[in-house]
Amino acid sequence: MLVPLDMVRAGEWAEVEEVSGQADWVGRLAELGIRRGCRVRVMQPGSTCLLTVAGCKLCLRGCDGAQILVRPIGAAG
Amino acid sequence: MLTVALVGNPNAGKSTLFNALSGLRQRIGNYPGVTVEMKKGQFTTDGVTLDLIDLPGTYSLAARSPDEMVAVDLLLGRRPEEPRPSVVLSIVDATNLDRHLYLTSQLLDLGVPVVVAVNMIDAAAAQGLKFDYAKLAAALGVPVVPIQANNGTGLAALTAAIRAAADQPAPHGLTFPTAFDEVAEQLRKELSDEVPPFLLRRALIDIGGYTEQWLVERHGDRFKVALVGAREKLAAAGHSVPGVEARTRFAWVRTAVAAAVTKPAVRPVTGSDRIDHILTHRVWGTLVFLVVMFLMFQSIFLWAKPLMDLIGSGQDAVAKGVQSQLPSGPLRALLVDGIIKGVGSVLVFLPQIMILFGFIAVLEDCGYMARAAFLMDRVMSRCGLSGKSFIPMLSSVACAVPGIMAARVIENRRDRLATILVAPLMSCSARLPVYILLIGAFIARPGSPGWLPGLVLFAMYMIGFTVAPLVALALKRTLLRGAPPVFVMELPSYRRPKIGSILRRMGGAGWSFTRRAGTIILAAMVIVWALLYFPHTDANGESYPDRIETAEDTAKEKAPRLKELNDKEDATDEEKVELEALEDAGALPDKLNGEWKRGSALGRTGLWMEPVFKPLGWDWKIGVAAMASFPAREVIVGTFGLLYDVGEVDTKAIGNAKADDDAKEKAAGLTRAVQDDWSKDPVRGKYGVPVALSIMVFFALCCQCAATLAVIKRETKSWAWPAFTFVYMTALAYVGAFLTFQVGRLVVG
Secondary structure (H helix, E strand, C coil): CCEEHHHCCCCEEEEEEEEEECHHHHHHHHHCCCCCCCEEEEEECCCCEEEEECCEEEEEECECCEEEEEEEEEECC | CEEEEEEECCCCCHHHHHHHHHCCCEEEEECCCCCCEEEEEEEEECCEEEEEEECCCCCCCCCCCHHHHHHHHHHCCCCCCCCCCCEEEEEEEHHHHHHHHHHHHHHHHHCCCEEEEEECHHHHHHCCCEECHHHHHHHHCCCEEECECCCCECHHHHHHHHHHHHCCCCCCCCCCCHHHHHHHHHHHHHCCCCCCHHHHHHHHHCCCCHHHHHHHHHHCHHHHHHHHHHHHHHHHCCCCCCHHHHHHHHHHHHHHHHHHEECCCCCCCCHHHHHHHHHCCCCHHHHHHHHHHHHHHHHHHHHHHHHHHHHHHHHHHHHHHHHHHCCCCHHHHHHHHHHHHHHHHHHCCHHHHHHHHHHHHHHHHCCHHHHHHHHHHHHHHHCCCCHHHHHHHHHCCCCHHHHHHHHHHCCCHHHHHHHHHHHHHCCCHHHHHHHHHHHHHHHCCCCCCCCHHHHHHHHHHHHHHHHHHHHHHHHHHCCCCCCCCCEEEEECCCCCCCHHHHHHHHHHHHHHHHHHHHHHHHHHHHHHHHHHHCCCECCCCCEHHHHHHHHHHHHHHHHHHHHHHHHCCCCCHHHHHHHHHHHHHHHHHHHHHHHHHHHCHHHHHHHHCHHHHHHHCCCHHHHHHHHHCCCECCHHHHHHHHHCCCCCCCHHHCCCCCCCHHHHHHHHHHHHHHHHHHHCCHHHHHCHHHHHHHHHHHHHHCCCEHHHHHHHHHHHCCCHHHHHHHHHHHHHHHHHHHHHHHHHHHHHC
């Protein structure tokens, strides 16, 4: 099941399936580790969310220009 | 001599390494046409001088703006003002090699020797990470040196590695899929002149990036068609851009890290995680944030006070010294009223600026600022901005100049402009004297409730806090229209701030404030003074200053007799006539002063413009004071002093309980003089409160600060934006003051 990133619950892990939108933002997000196949953990959900990506904390608010679809893997530790 | 470019992600510890290597031998390099500033330093090791250039922190070399392109051009040796770097020093964070080596992999394509400095090895060891640096160097194909920049560990080995690398050939770049190389080669043939292969590849990968825009501009639509065709070919071959770059580079990084780094099975919960649990919490985090903000403003106020008083008394001493040494005349008046007061009114704000910068440096260095921006993003996104706009707007409550400079962290050009344009609406510290003078004169009257003055002052600050987001929203809907950008920001691990770097930033801020703003305000003060001083002779050619001095001397001589007659209860008619004459003589200096100011260049302009001020409830004096305050809004208090004929007025003494009695008397005198003057007038006598409120609203909304306009010009590289800010804020202020007075008149009437 694919869901937008802001639908993932707190503490849940998810695998990024698709990042679409303006090419420059897709590129910028890929550099920060948000790209197809990467695992992220949602620390705080919401429109402005807090993520752990590759051992790093990022805060992120997507928009029409960049949509992130993920596949939740379920809560972990 | 070797030139070394220092490149790394934000938060990799780049500035710490730069300061550790170059010490105090630093300067700032500016580049025409862009806002980028690069720090340059120099150090000598074993008789070889190394020039170090600190490039802005970046996650990749994919340039999206002219600002980002400067760094790429510099690395390729395409900036005429800098030689091509002999060695590129790539600094990476040991605790996050996966991410940081991405940029390193791009640096390997530049065709310049690269040295990798693995920083923060202490934190990595604490997390249980183990490194084999020899294997890492072998996997990356370039020298690797472990360092701990904040205590100097490994710096000697690093400089040795840099010197050795300068004589070595450049590393081979990464191997991209064959299809990619073929397409890039075909694209090269489309171009008539030589373009570095690095840039050509960037143009191919970075869709809509700066390199593409630049090449299309130079080679026309034919190149654009070829570029689109090349990308389609790559997509057909299963290597669509920009994905092909991320896949290729991260695969390479993964192999290198797997060979050289042993990670613990479970990522330990770090101290940063535990702190973040509270500081980014929606409720607790917001609460902590409010407390931090309160403490910050409170300490700026408390700590700056003694220093401001010190500068103030120093300024008074200098003024008195000059006054006693020079004969009266235009020169003395210029030195005392124009120059010493002009410089003084600027320097008084220096402690505030430096303390504010110190606070911001501490909050940024320890990593808290990113958390605050995260918390505020929810609010800021409602007015079309993002959390990154919050820091500049907050700083502007102290002073808009550092606030506008702080907007540099915003990558999106439209957001950055919107933030810069609304930052001056926040009520800065220079508005405080105006508010306090007028609230003291017209709101805090006997019989009014005690909470009223505080409420009015609070309301003045709220004007900024509500109008700024509304204007930002209006700008984002019209002039700066565009989709709300993605807000993405790394939250760095918490770190102990370094005293040295904080003091350096405070000193730098203080110096640039004194130099830039000081020159502008100084010049403006001299001009305002001159416009109020000249012409200084009356119709008969007699000098006003001389006549006032003579009149003052006469009044002083007759003072005992005046008091005697005043005290006498059963005065004869003769004595009553004498008393009247004496009172007239006593009032003569003020009368002459008023006549002089009315006849001065600024006074005449004010009288001519009186119809403009009338709808606001103002007379020509208020209008002149407001106009004189356009270079710097503090000027209004001094100008009121000159116009309402009470002589010297000490701005600092107003509302200051500890000011010496003499100064306080003068200040109280100004409050009384304004009250007296207005009570004689039919409009201002009846509508004193609405007029006072209309002045305050005008000052709250108006852009009366030459330094702010100058810094907007500097940051936007255009005169159009400061002009726009000036026009919209002045219009807003006029409308605001007009509505305040008219509504107030209805309420009072």
